[in-house]
Amino acid sequence: MASPSIRLLLADVDGTLVTGEKVLTARAIAAVAKLGDEGVLFAVTSGRPPRGMAMLVEPLHITTPIAAFNGGLLVNSDMSVIEQRALASELVTPLVDLLSSFSLGVWLYRGAEWLVPDRKAPHVDREAWTVKFEPTVTSDLRQITDDIVKIVGVSDDHDVIEAAAAATRDQFGDHVSAALSQPYYLDVTHPDANKGAVVRYLSQRYEIPSEQIATIGDMPNDVLMFAHSGLSIAMGNADKQVQRAARRVTTSNEDEGFANAVERFILGAS
Numbered sequence: 001m002a003s004p005s006i007r008l009l010l011a012d013v014d015g016t017l018v019t020g021e022k023v024l025t026a027r028a029i030a031a032v033a034k035l036g037d038e039g040v041l042f043a044v045t046s047g048r049p050p051r052g053m054a055m056l057v058e059p060l061h062i063t064t065p066i067a068a069f070n071g072g073l074l075v076n077s078d079m080s081v082i083e084q085r086a087l088a089s090e091l092v093t094p095l096v097d098l099l100s101s102f103s104l105g106v107w108l109y110r111g112a113e114w115l116v117p118d119r120k121a122p123h124v125d126r127e128a129w130t131v132k133f134e135p136t137v138t139s140d141l142r143q144i145t146d147d148i149v150k151i152v153g154v155s156d157d158h159d160v161i162e163a164a165a166a167a168t169r170d171q172f173g174d175h176v177s178a179a180l181s182q183p184y185y186l187d188v189t190h191p192d193a194n195k196g197a198v199v200r201y202l203s204q205r206y207e208i209p210s211e212q213i214a215t216i217g218d219m220p221n222d223v224l225m226f227a228h229s230g231l232s233i234a235m236g237n238a239d240k241q242v243q244r245a246a247r248r249v250t251t252s253n254e255d256e257g258f259a260n261a262v263e264r265f266i267l268g269a270s
Helices: 013-017 026-037 050-060 089-101 124-131 158-175 195-206 220-227 240-245 257-267
Strands: 008-011 041-044 066-068 073-075 081-084 105-110 113-116 150-154 177-182 185-189 213-217 231-234
Touching (some): 008 195, 008 257, 013 177, 013 257, 041 050, 041 195, 050 124, 089 158, 195 213, 195 220, 213 220, 213 257
Parallel strands (some): 008 041
Antiparallel strands (some): 066 073, 105 113, 105 150
């Protein structure tokens, strides 16, 4: 029986709901089905574009709004748009320039488009495999400024990407949200396009108080949603800072951490 206090679970996708090989396990699918049986709503949020979450809809029977780009684009399960929060157009080129100054690879997302300057750049292959669609190669990203929902800075140097995140916050303040969605991705979005705002949106839409919402994730951009939920769960593969921000810690995403969290902390609670 589900805890009477939890009526909705909001889950991150990569590093949380799926394994490192982006597999949705049978136990994860079963756990979401059990939530439905107990009357607990299930929703997902991710830095991924909407098309990158389409493959979750059928196996998980998702009926709630899907929060793509960390909440920058809210879509229905049929991918029709509910709400979009784009970056201010005058900020896009300065943001691209700032991230480039740290030698980060830069990607732009606009509607259904994923724009990259170089198809062979680091992580592009992996990302295309993850989200199941190809990027559009565009030589000069600085010319594209309208309707940009997310800018991503890419680097395998963790210190550099942390420094770029800090510089982005320092230079642009509360005009943007800047957080790591993977150790090698810095996501820059509209200030209201963050996972904390996703919790508030779902709370209002379904008239569920925040204390009756559970959240689960593994990265720094998940900490904001932890702060707005009654039960926050960090993955075992999350770093210590993220784990300290959560009320509970489950096993890793390679050890059925999502299913274990649902079974232990939500369905197992009384």
